[in-house]
Amino acid sequence: MDWLNIGSLALGELFSPFTATFILCALGLSVHFGYTGLLNFGQAAFAAVGAYGMAISVLTFGLPLGVGILIGLLASAVFAVILGIPTLRLRADYLAIVTIAASEVFRYFMTTIGFAKVTGGSNGLSQFGEDFWAANPFPEGTYGFGPFMYRADELWIRVVAFALIAVGAVFVWLLMRSPWGRVLKGIREDEDAVRSLGKNVFAYKLQALIIGGALAALGGMVFVINLSNVQPQSWGTTFTFMIWTVLLLGGAATILGPIVGGMVFFVLLSVTQGIMSGLVDIGALPFLTLPQVGQIRFLLIGLALMLLVIFRPQGIFGNKKELQFNG
Amino acid sequence: MANEISIGPAAPGCKKHDPILVADNVMRQFGGLTAVNVEHVEIPRGQITALIGPNGAGKTTFFNLLTGFDKPNTGSWTFEGKNLAGVPSYKVARLGMIRTFQLTKALSLLTVIENMRLGAQKQPGENFLRALIRPLWAKNEAAITVKADDLLKRFKLDAKREDYAAGLSGGQRKLLEMARALMSEPKLVMLDEPMAGVNPALTQSLLDHIKDLKKNGTTVLFVEHDMHMVRHISDWVIVMAEGKVVAEGPPAQVMKDPAVIDAYLGAHADTDLGTVAINVPGKAGN
């Protein structure tokens, strides 16, 4: 088995744009769930709304990418308001069901032939990120060392993605140490109590939903600019539950949790994949085929989600006393 | 019988000299069941008023209705002359009418001092945009913290300042909830069973705190089962049974009222009026 290759592939995941996408989405989910207690099961849709908002602005309306990004963020805020108004007054599990339903609805709308002229239907859209690649300040060539060797383009997207993560993390940190963040944490604990103290709980929840959604929208944009296309299939419920696993792995109400959770998650996933593929190659797992190894990855994600919630709900970084769940 | 609080003799729905809260025809039905049906009631300003009645009398539901936590089928009520029907609960609180809950709602995973700070109003840092810039709210935060520490000392919780509220005893949580309610300097404090689950050692200090409130000019309305407590500290007693106000008056007079004894014995034949009634959480119509 090629351990060197497995190790270097795994380390490559540390700073991949894919990892960055999930870190940004998980950071947003930490605002929703970790700090405010909102059970958002539609985080994939927030990312998708941001990605499509950006792509459609550029392709259909011919706007510059920068404006497209702003429109993508705005679209995710509108999506949050549309979702929030009927559900944020209701019990937590209603929000869970409605957000997952809404995220599927959005996917159906992006897939349907009726809107294919704008959305590209199931084939999706591409060639909206040219401005981004054109703005690359790094001259041609390769940079880095060992497993972290990148071409100029690869370096550029990583620098931008992780800069976004840094800004996002500082932003969330600033908010959560403020009295505003205190109200959110109070809502997570008992919204009636916070209401009885004169706070407009609904408005706070809506603000939290918008902010966490905007972070996910940024994640979605990183995802599609890196892939150079946006397709409806990407944003299924699996995407959402991977975000949940990343968040719970790191710790739901922590700033570093989503970042380290994301890195650990994708490195572990790559290592298991590498080892299992290696074992299949040398015939040690005769009952498995290579595609099935890929399927087992998802099985492991599900298992990780279960075990984390049951045994270590505070994640790697969470304070053991400050468990993040409302019974 | 004449008294200083009501205009004319005490009777269900009687007028007060200086009411702070006036409710009219407040009715709430669950399915076919009428939980609350109060024709007229006035809460006297600056006094301690007890709201008593057997389990299921609708006391907590009435509390929820008055504070905007539940909506009545019909009815209107005013607080200091302002109509409160249809006003959301957080606005009711901002007007100076703060309540506590029967099942204590200490915010478990916030520290005691953070619980207290949350009780303050007019903290500009609770606005999302200002929250990002510390200098815009740091001064208010310091003032709020001084006040919070002051109250914590009064309620003898200062030693627990940095503890999670989850780590407090039941009685301490009740104290915290009451202290937190006082952070906004309310005009009317509504306490839902402040003594339930509090150990006897803390009972006296809770009673003293309630009397202190009156001294500072705050009006108190509380729901309670314990008749001793009602007799000791309340200036006025309102008795509810089956959703209606069946009697009211000064404590000594109400305790002798046959309608009150009826209301209690009717529902709780085995309850001695002098003992703490057993309180089954969740059964008092909430």
Added chain:
Amino acid sequence: MNHLTLGNRRGFSLWLGALAIVFGMLFSATPSLAASPSPSPSANNEQLLIKGTIKNEGTPVEGVSVQITGNGVNAKATSGADGKWVLEVTTKGVYKVEILLDSLPEGVGLRDPETTVRDANLTATNTAAVLFPLGKDTRVVQPIGDQIIVRVFSGLNLGLLLAVAAIGISLIFGTTGLNNFAHGDMLTFGALFTYLFYVVFDWPLLLAATATIALSALFGWSQDAALWRPLRKRRLGLNQMMIVSIGFSIVVRYILLLFFGGETKVISGDFEAVVIGPINTTVNSIGSMAISVVTLAAVALFLTRTRIGKATRAVSDNASLAASTGIDVERIIRIVWVVAGGLTGLAGILYGLQFQANWMTGFQILLLLFAAVTLGGLGTALGATVGALIIGMVVEVSSLIIPTDLKYAASLIILILVLLVRPQGVLGKKQRIG
């Protein structure tokens, strides 16, 4: 607020063991399938393409969609201006390509109207072309009145089927407070085991169905015994349980994928066609509806007439009160899991026999089930039935007005709108939303 106790590890490892047994059972039940055609590995960096050109009498047709399923793929491709469509896949194997008739322009139909699904074989090659020759639409355009009747019939059919599965969710939610995200996969379980027994083992239908229901009920029971009961004992909060159920649903789904493969299973045999007025249906659809109605009636009788049924409703109403009157709450919950497992397995059979099923089927239906249960009012069996009928109707009737590929979206939008107006659901009691 619920605090976890992290003790009791021994008890926990015990049930993890039990869980392993359940899965072991699941695995060993499918020996012949592990060897059945599963996708063979493809070398990395190889481009695998499924493609085709849609032409009507020689002219390319734009905007026609095909649905490609198999090997874990469920994707759609749409023809461009040159009539060409293409889909890139990553796994070798055989894929099903279905042309979506609703996407054809008016007046255009398949030259062979019977064949809407064709195979794309990618086991040996890197590209597979699939063609659907077009010609004049030979489909009879029905008058609108007839179309409505047909749609209402389909809606009723789907609604009844959903109701059978939704009652399980509703009973479990009522008695334990759990929103079980693994419920859809219990339906998949039923459908795929019917495939195993009825198609692969070639057992008689009745025997296959009985075995499937028994196995599904056992799956329900063992799920509760190995997972949910220990978690209840640990006093795990309901929201945590909900996330555990998501993890569990992913695990179950991928185990089913590993052992049954990704391709869509055709379970229905040759059933006789039945024509009632404008409605073209088959014996199995009629049978399915009849079985659903009988089952729903039996559940209603069970809940209202039997002691256990009454106890179940009492537990749903107020578990601690029920316990204080001497009802063994844990026993009731156990029974509920067995009943829910059996009912959902039955729904899986009915679904598999009428439509087709793959490893994703249940999860796709799950949202419709949640919509039904939420619409009707969480935790009431009658509400779940009514909600399911509404959802079934919305899904089918809405496609008269909106494109077929949005019919599921329509039902979910209805759910969101109803919550806006009446959060407790159509039949729910107001207090329930707390």
